Amino acid sequence: MTISRRRLLATSGSLALTGALAAACGSNTGRGDATSGGGGPTLQQWYHQYGEAGTEQAVRRYAAAYRKATVKIQWRPGNYDQQTAAALLTSSGPDVFEVNGPTLDQIQGGQVTDLTDLFDGVKDDFNQAVLAPKTYGGKIWGVPQTVDTQLLYYRKSLLKDANVQPPRTLDELVDTAKALTDKKVKGLFLGNDGGAGVLGGTPLYAAGLSLVTEDGKAGFDDPAAARTLAKFHRLYTDKSLLLGAPADWSDPSAFVQGLTAMQWCGLWALPAVKKALGDDFGVLPFPKDGAAGKPSVPVGAYSSAVSARSKHRAEAKAFAKWLWIDRTAYQEDFALSYGFHIPARISLAKKAAKLREGAAADAVRYATDSGWAQPLLWTPACQVAYQDALNRIIKDGANPETEVKAVVRKTNGELQRVQKKKS
Template sequence: MTISRRALLGTGAALGLLTACGSNTGREGGSGGKGPRLAQWYHQYGEPGTEQAVKRYAAAYRKADVRVQWRPGNYDEQTAAALLTDSGPDVFEVNGPSLDQIQGGQVVDLTDLFDGVRDDFNPVALAPKTYDGKIWAIPQVLDTHLLYYRKSLLADAGVRAPRSMDELVDAAKALTTKKMKGLFLGNDGGAGALGMTPLYAAGLSSVTEDGEVGFDDPAAARVLGRLRQLYADKSLLLGAPADWSDPSAFTQELTAMQWCGLWALPAVREKLGDDFGVLPLPADGPHGRPALPVGAYGAAVSARSGHKKEAKDFLKWLWIDGTRHQEDFALSYGFHIPARLSLAKKADKLTKGPAADAVRHATEHGYAEPLLWTPASRTAYQDALSRVIKSGANPESELRSVVREVRAELARVKKKS
């Protein structure tokens, strides 16, 4: 299974079996650097050239013999299991770490590596890597979802780029014809791709800063009702040949607007030139705000490593000091935003047109799921959202049930603190 960096914004459901390799038995040729041998794990990226790039970075490090292991299959579960043993990685890439891994003492505190540079990391990317005032992983790159819209099609229909959820519903309906739908949110109607984004657009959140349910509010039901209206109006493209993460439905004019990812921007630009724009999900209601999800894989150190100091030194060299490698990793293999604000600001590929708009939207309107938003809470919400959109279930009653489940889950994880 080949995984793109877009997976970091998904539901985290890719799980499988452990095939651990010890930190002293790296399968790939090492850097040959002086010092201990370090095993560095990455999940298997879909973008060509990424594997060769990370091996090149490791080979340039001279203070340890870094052995990159490219981990196909169900990486999240492989890593979670390996962290409980002495045969796992020294440093590893992680879509987290999870709250359980932090509370269980499975990862090393990396806060001291950020001395003097913490303010240069995008705060949205850093927040879910931070717990109890400490930073547990270094964000590598940012990915985000965006609302793509075709400028000419909207102009022909006399529709402006939507600035509210009501305008989005109206625009999708006006743009729907016999040959084209107004909006594509995924073949499931948007439950999987949008996730919590509608609630953030309504001015709410998954979990509040003080650790309580962030969407126990009438505004939550109202915004989910907007999604149901899109489905009921038959404005949504369903059953597309490729799902929402692929921009082909948009570039082939099966839809005038599509929720997709930043990774699709070069392909869209190649097909459509300047005839498109990007937006966050529009605000809903008087207290709403534009919203889009931001995710960042991070680099962490296993607490089981026998070379924790050397592992931290390597990560500082690569993901704190190595700005040239960071920019290369973000923009040479796929299309992503560097986690460092200074790099994102000066990167040539991100300074013009929709790419610059995407960086601005991610910086101004991006949110990240907090550590307290656990897989159990996410699953309860996703299931309810699907029932609301596709089956017309009552948003109020569905959300009441989700609030109860999330409240119980929050009590469980806070009890472990």
């Protein structure tokens, strides 16, 4: 579990990150610290600092195996997104870099290189939900590396004791959470704020809606949005939600310690949950709501991008293709040997041994069939307005129709603003 992975899913359309987990491993930041590979030009490759032991050593090993260029790794602690945004404005930044994006500003500003041609013959093998936000103007600007997702964990024995089934609809989730709540155990944990920070757009997609439509407008200008979001206030007033847990939603401790019968948490928690509970748990997508609804699974992916200011763009593109498209063994290793993530390639996710059975296999299927990622056009201003409204709906019982209408106005204004910047 890492700070960076949770930040990734925050920008996957659902989360405002709360709390922090300690990052581990890796403090080298200088250009001279890198492991070199072959001859040819020297390429600078940047990564954010992972909290997963062994990841830094792995990416240095990958770089050392490349023979068509000398690849120098920079392992960057601190505010990585800010560092890369500043570096892309100069000629001394990275050639190849990991990015939580690329962002719309980076694409529209001509700071990143078109990578569409790298996907010839393999585009359909990438998880389409995470590939979509890397696509703009019909071109692909980043190669997804691994997929991170969130799921509804439930304790099988507690549901059996309460004579309830795993919830398949949002109404069933509300009723089941109430049935599972007693003096010692709460039915559901959505985070210490009641869910506004972690849920974000997930309920909208469960209602058959979206954050942004294909034609660039608010995707939740529909009465179904208010009806769906209102149900979270019922969870709050029913006192079915665990609030004030020792650790927030990203940590599975509340679930494994029996403080809650169900918890919304990340895929990264699955190994710890399995170690603690054995087979006494299952995972589900967020339940659908309404006749037009469908299961909803938020996904996100860091990607590998190439700076438009690189003096070796062709060589940098060739290296990105070698590592993140051609070298499938490295991709599986990166996803599953140090943390617990889904390879971005569908074929790899289906055949990876650690993902072929039980809850892990279910998670792969949900992410592939029901995954959604934050649209590229969804700006931080849209996110803040939406999350603030959801918080008022959940905790204060604010009128959902009024709140949704206000966010729709804000969102449409933002979308018009950013789309005017198209070149």
